[in-house]
Amino acid sequence: MVDESYEIRETENEYEVIPVKPIRSLEKRISDLERATISAGIPQIQSLIGQIIELIKTNQRLIDEIVRADNELRNELSKIPSKIDDLIFNMKSLIEMIKAAGEVETTPGISQEAIKPLSDLMQKLVEQNQKLVDANQAVLESLDSINRKLKAGTPISTLMSQYPGLKIRREE
Numbered sequence: 241m242v243d244e245s246y247e248i249r250e251t252e253n254e255y256e257v258i259p260v261k262p263i264r265s266l267e268k269r270i271s272d273l274e275r276a277t278i279s280a281g282i283p284q285i286q287s288l289i290g291q292i293i294e295l296i297k298t299n300q301r302l303i304d305e306i307v308r309a310d311n312e313l314r315n316e317l318s319k320i321p322s323k324i325d326d327l328i329f330n331m332k333s334l335i336e337m338i339k340a341a342g343e344v345e346t347t348p349g350i351s352q353e354a355i356k357p358l359s360d361l362m363q364k365l366v367e368q369n370q371k372l373v374d375a376n377q378a379v380l381e382s383l384d385s386i387n388r389k390l391k392a393g394t395p396i397s398t399l400m401s402q403y404p405g406l407k408i409r410r411e412e
Contacts, residue, residue: 306390313383327372334365
């Protein structure tokens with residue numbers, strides 16, 4: 241004998257006999273799935289996945305900013321050789337003026353008024369050279385500081401707030 245119960249349904253004045261056991265087993269499976277979903281913490285897993293995705297996006301933004309900062313650093317470093325060339329040119333001019341001044345002093349009959357314009361030009365060149373040296377030193381110190389901070393893992397947003405003059409360009 242089979243131990244099955246049956247349900248009788250009325251459909252438009254017709255009657256059907258349907259076994260109840262398959263329906264009950266489906267109901268049980270559905271309730272088991274609902275309990276498993278709640279206990280497995282699907283919302284928690286989705287939240288964790290969302291946090292991981294946000295972390296990945298943040299990481300990508302940081303990488304993009306680092307790449308942009310690196311490109312800016314390369315651009316600034318590429319400007320240094322031309323500034324050094326200018327400095328060398330100014331130094332050569334200064335040396336020529338010093339040589340000329342030495343020759344003028346040995347020449348008899350030249351007064352201080354004739355040497356004054358040359359002395360003024362030499363003083364201007366010395367001041368310009370000092371400004372270039374100071375500017376180059378400041379750029380090197382800033383670049384060294386930025387490099388150390390990047391290697392130490394300092395976030396780009398912190399670096400940007402410490403160096404407001406730093407412009408980051410996106411390389412495409």
